[in-house]
Amino acid sequence: MSGSNVKKKPIGKMLFMGVISVALYAALLMKQDFLNEVFGKGGVYAFLPIITAFVFSIVHGSFTGDFWTVMGIEAAKKKKEVR
Amino acid sequence: MHDIAQAASNFINLDTVNIIYLFLVGFVGGLVSGFIGSGGAFVLTPAMMSMGVPGLVAVASNMCHKFPKALIGAIKRAKYGQVDVKLGIVLGISAEAGVLYGAHIQEGIKKSFGESGSNLYVSSAFVVILAIVGTFVLLDAWKTKKSGNTNAEEKVTKLARWVQSINIPGTMVYFKSLNAKVSVLFTIPLGFATGMLAATIAVGGFVGVPSMIYVLGAPSLMASATELVIAFVMGLGGSFKYAMSGLVDIRLAMVILAGSLFGIQLGAIGTTYVKPYMIKVVMGVIMVIVLFSRGLMVPVYMSQLGLIQEISESSAKLIKGVSFGIMIFALALGAFIVLKAMWQGRREQRLAAQEAFEHVKG
Numbered sequence: 001m002s003g004s005n006v007k008k009k010p011i012g013k014m015l016f017m018g019v020i021s022v023a024l025y026a027a028l029l030m031k032q033d034f035l036n037e038v039f040g041k042g043g044v045y046a047f048l049p050i051i052t053a054f055v056f057s058i059v060h061g062s063f064t065g066d067f068w069t070v071m072g073i074e075a076a077k078k079k080k081e082v083r
Numbered sequence: 084m085h086d087i088a089q090a091a092s093n094f095i096n097l098d099t100v101n102i103i104y105l106f107l108v109g110f111v112g113g114l115v116s117g118f119i120g121s122g123g124a125f126v127l128t129p130a131m132m133s134m135g136v137p138g139l140v141a142v143a144s145n146m147c148h149k150f151p152k153a154l155i156g157a158i159k160r161a162k163y164g165q166v167d168v169k170l171g172i173v174l175g176i177s178a179e180a181g182v183l184y185g186a187h188i189q190e191g192i193k194k195s196f197g198e199s200g201s202n203l204y205v206s207s208a209f210v211v212i213l214a215i216v217g218t219f220v221l222l223d224a225w226k227t228k229k230s231g232n233t234n235a236e237e238k239v240t241k242l243a244r245w246v247q248s249i250n251i252p253g254t255m256v257y258f259k260s261l262n263a264k265v266s267v268l269f270t271i272p273l274g275f276a277t278g279m280l281a282a283t284i285a286v287g288g289f290v291g292v293p294s295m296i297y298v299l300g301a302p303s304l305m306a307s308a309t310e311l312v313i314a315f316v317m318g319l320g321g322s323f324k325y326a327m328s329g330l331v332d333i334r335l336a337m338v339i340l341a342g343s344l345f346g347i348q349l350g351a352i353g354t355t356y357v358k359p360y361m362i363k364v365v366m367g368v369i370m371v372i373v374l375f376s377r378g379l380m381v382p383v384y385m386s387q388l389g390l391i392q393e394i395s396e397s398s399a400k401l402i403k404g405v406s407f408g409i410m411i412f413a414l415a416l417g418a419f420i421v422l423k424a425m426w427q428g429r430r431e432q433r434l435a436a437q438e439a440f441e442h443v444k445g
Contacts (some may be wrong), residue, residue: 013299029097029335035333036094042329049147049331050323056337057151065159066343070350073356075163076432 021069074077090336094141094332105335106342108414113343115417117156118349119366120310121288122342125148125373126414128285129407131335134366140332142258143325145285147336150318152343153311154262159351160308167305169259169311170295173267178313179320181278189282199387208283208386209377216293217370224363227440236302243300260295260305273298274313281317288314289370296363303362304354340430353421356409365417372413 028035029058039048095101108130112123124145131141143333160166193201227233239247242263253267258265273294281287310397325331354362383402386394394402 006267007316025337025341028334031336032097038095039326039331040329042327045329046323046326049326049333049336050319052333053151053322053336053340054148056340057155060341060344061151061155061158063190064348065155067345068348073349074354075353076428 009070010066011070014063017059017063017066021056021063024040024059025058088206093137095135097334097338102338104130105132105338107341110346111342111414111418112339113152113156114331114350114351115228115365115369115414116311116314116343117159117347118154118307118353118421119288119293119350119362119369120307121286121314121370121408122283122366122417123414126410130409132316133407136332136335139325140213140330140335142285143322143330143341144332144335144383145324147322147331147333148339148343151443152347153314153318155344156347157308157311157315157349160265160311160354161205163351163355164310165304165354166312167258167301167309167325168302168312169256170258170260170270170299171309172296172316173256173270174277174291174309174312175316177271177274178278178281178291181275181287182282182317182321182438183324184275185279185282188279195406196335196388199299199384203381203384204389205283206377206380208280210374212280212284212287213370213377217367217374218288219297220293220363221367221371223360224360224367226347227360227363236320237296237359239300240297242298247300248300254416258299258301258311261299261302263300265299269299277313278317281321285315289391290367292362292366300386307354307362307366341385349425350421353425353428357424357430361420361424363419368420369413369417373410376406376409376413379409427434 038045039052095177104217108127112127115122126149127145127180128138128141131144132138136144153398157166157171161168189201190205192204206294246269247261247263247265247270249266250264251268254266254268256267256270273291277287277294279289288307291313292303292306292310295301295309301309322331332411379402382391383394383399385391386399
């Protein structure tokens with residue numbers, strides 16, 4: 001395929017997720033006292049840190065993944081191994 | 084209300100220096116975990132404690148960064164076809180049981196022998212397990228390198244062949260990474276041991292990955308990728324348990340996650356460039372160095388318990404500093420080997436592509 005080497009880099013998606021990620025971290029660091037109080041309550045509030053962790057991982061995970069792609073660091077293109 | 088005040092006092096003041104420090108340690112830890120399936124926790128927990136975070140909050144917050152990190156790593160490596168989800172979940176569930184039992188033992192030891200007794204138990208577990216497993220993994224990697232057969236497909240060990248040959252009706256499950264059916268009566272104790280180790284020394288993968296390779300017969304790349312699924316299952320359950328008691332400091336967990344997601348993506352990419360035995364090299368090197376770090380602390384705890392002659396406070400402090408330094412060195416060296424191997428792999432690929440291009444042109 002001649003087009004395989006000119007794959008478009010996901011710059012737009014990276015920037016979009018990057019902005020959301022920064023916003024999430026800004027909120028996290030600006031609302032520290034509130035978060036400590038509510039998240040530290042325990043019991044049924046245990047869902048809060050778990051949900052937060054999932055949200056951060058999806059947004060920031062997508063951003064970091066695209067970040068390396070945009071930087072040109074991608075997985076090796078290997079020939080299909082015969083197993 | 085009293086509980087809230089108590090929980091809030093568990094959470095330290097987070098300044099810029101601390102944030103940068105956690106981000107960087109998170110990055111290096113993530114890089115290593117992306118590559119070998121685990122690691123980083125043995126540095127992160129003491130690193131947080133050195134900032135004044137209480138032990139349990141450090142353990143809880145580390146766990147709460149571990150499961151989302153492992154999730155992202157597992158998804159990434161699944162794209163490369165390296166993850167055996169079924170094996171990961173089967174081992175992960177039994178590992179969860181191991182975590183609970185391990186934590187229970189820890190509590191019992193702490194109650195009977197106090198903080199120093201608990202520390203001595205943790206350090207001794209580190210030393211004994213890492214000495215046996217780490218040396219074995221490193222020797223195996225060394226033998227592969229010496230044989231010059233680094234490109235050959237990994238051989239399934241005699242033990243794994245035996246495990247795969249045992250047929251216990253009603254308990255057999257097919258695992259794609261092994262390309263064989265194995266009785267869950269073998270996987271359950273392995274998962275349990277992984278979980279117990281995770282509860283004790285925070286890095287279950289030091290038993291999980293070698294046992295998948297040597298006992299079950301999984302290829303190194305698949306074992307280290309599948310460990311991420313185990314870490315996710317274990318970390319999710321563990322985090323919830325700690326969060327129920329209000330012990331997770333979400334700020335610490337998310338700041339570490341910020342760095343470690345950069346790292347884990349890079350570590351996962353790295354696995355596609357290296358020969359499989361490199362997983363064993365990195366893992367073995369880290370294990371053996373960490374072993375020395377923990378070994379140094381054994382006499383300190385023994386003296387605190389009055390089992391040996393007293394070690395002065397200043398000497399104990401010095402030993403603790405050296406021990407922590409060695410641990411950071413272990414993680415940094417692991418990361419260096421990963422990056423170097425990746426760099427070489429990329430270079431080789433570029434040269435091969437250039438050669439192929441010139442060949443076609445010529």
